[in-house]
Amino acid sequence: MGGHGWGKVDDNNSINAVRRALDLGINFFDTADVYGFGHSEEILGRALGDKRHDVVIATKFGVSWDSNGNIGRNSQASYVISALENSLKRLKIECIPLYQIHWPDPSTPISETMSALKKCQDQGKIKHIGVSNFSLQEINVAKQWGNIMSTQVPYSLIDRNIETNLAHHCTKNSIHMLTYGSLAKGLFSGKFSEDTIFKQDDIRSKDPSFKGVQFKKNLCLVKELRKIGLKYNKSSAQVALRWVLDVPGVLAAITGIKTQAQIEENVGALQWSLSCEDHEILSKLTGSHV
Numbered sequence: 001m002g003g004h005g006w007g008k009v010d011d012n013n014s015i016n017a018v019r020r021a022l023d024l025g026i027n028f029f030d031t032a033d034v035y036g037f038g039h040s041e042e043i044l045g046r047a048l049g050d051k052r053h054d055v056v057i058a059t060k061f062g063v064s065w066d067s068n069g070n071i072g073r074n075s076q077a078s079y080v081i082s083a084l085e086n087s088l089k090r091l092k093i094e095c096i097p098l099y100q101i102h103w104p105d106p107s108t109p110i111s112e113t114m115s116a117l118k119k120c121q122d123q124g125k126i127k128h129i130g131v132s133n134f135s136l137q138e139i140n141v142a143k144q145w146g147n148i149m150s151t152q153v154p155y156s157l158i159d160r161n162i163e164t165n166l167a168h169h170c171t172k173n174s175i176h177m178l179t180y181g182s183l184a185k186g187l188f189s190g191k192f193s194e195d196t197i198f199k200q201d202d203i204r205s206k207d208p209s210f211k212g213v214q215f216k217k218n219l220c221l222v223k224e225l226r227k228i229g230l231k232y233n234k235s236s237a238q239v240a241l242r243w244v245l246d247v248p249g250v251l252a253a254i255t256g257i258k259t260q261a262q263i264e265e266n267v268g269a270l271q272w273s274l275s276c277e278d279h280e281i282l283s284k285l286t287g288s289h290v
């Protein structure tokens, strides 16, 4: 939404989708300053309007960009301050409910970043601090300098890396997991086939999940999701999201949406459960469950 890398995105559709999400009771919205180089935050702020104080807005900093669109990691104290001020302006709020370090910055000591964030917190400009794409070790170091409320992790039926140790640690230490990629970039919606051709400006044109043997395997998994969904009158996308949401420690599954229809479908992943038997079937098909 408001960004690039996903083919054509229409701002009006994005705004309507956010408003539909509000109507459906969605109260958590994730963005980042780098998405569309500020445009995604602007669109979200515009779409939420007066409701922006009634919901949890999560944004991120730590990937800076220049006028040519070159990006790089930056979590230096001075950048934390300027990025925060810019995000507050774009989102039209005075305090960011959840401010997340987008990616670890190997050239900046985490103590510097966390101290700057804590100062902003003391000034009332940030409510909670979160991280994203941090390893277990990186979280443990960051934790020494302040409270970490949440971490954003890639997690889906076909991306189970966090199960090795991160998920267990987060659950044990009350660090909420916010998952992304849980629809595998839309793959689990079942709308793609081997004939699908992605445009060059769509990241999926280069994604191995959409290529060769891996794609074939993923399409077979979608068939299984559909089969399981039939029992619950749910779609393959809803089953894939439900599976993620049922995992202990997962607070929210963030999905990218372009249209009202997509948010309507994704919201259908809420307020029901998969049976133990179906969890087992999916776990056997894709690896072990946490």
Ligand SMILES: NC(=O)c1ccc[n+]([C@@H]2O[C@H](COP(=O)([O-])OP(=O)(O)OC[C@H]3O[C@@H](n4cnc5c(N)ncnc54)[C@H](OP(=O)(O)O)[C@@H]3O)[C@@H](O)[C@H]2O)c1
Binding pocket: 001, 006, 007, 030, 031, 102, 132, 133, 152, 153, 179, 180, 181, 182, 183, 184, 185, 186, 187, 189, 191, 237, 254, 255, 256, 257, 258, 261, 262, 263, 265, 266
């Ligand atoms: N922390 C991080 O580093 C990080 C990284 C990536 C993402 N994220 C967060 O996660 C969000 C989502 O990104 P993601 O990578 O996880 O994407 P995703 O949710 O796996 O896929 C999103 C795409 O799938 C399609 N889609 C979504 N719902 C659908 C439905 N019901 N039916 C059919 N197609 C549907 C849409 O694209 P089409 O209509 O074009 O198919 C949509 O743009 C981002 O906006 C961001 O907030 C965070």
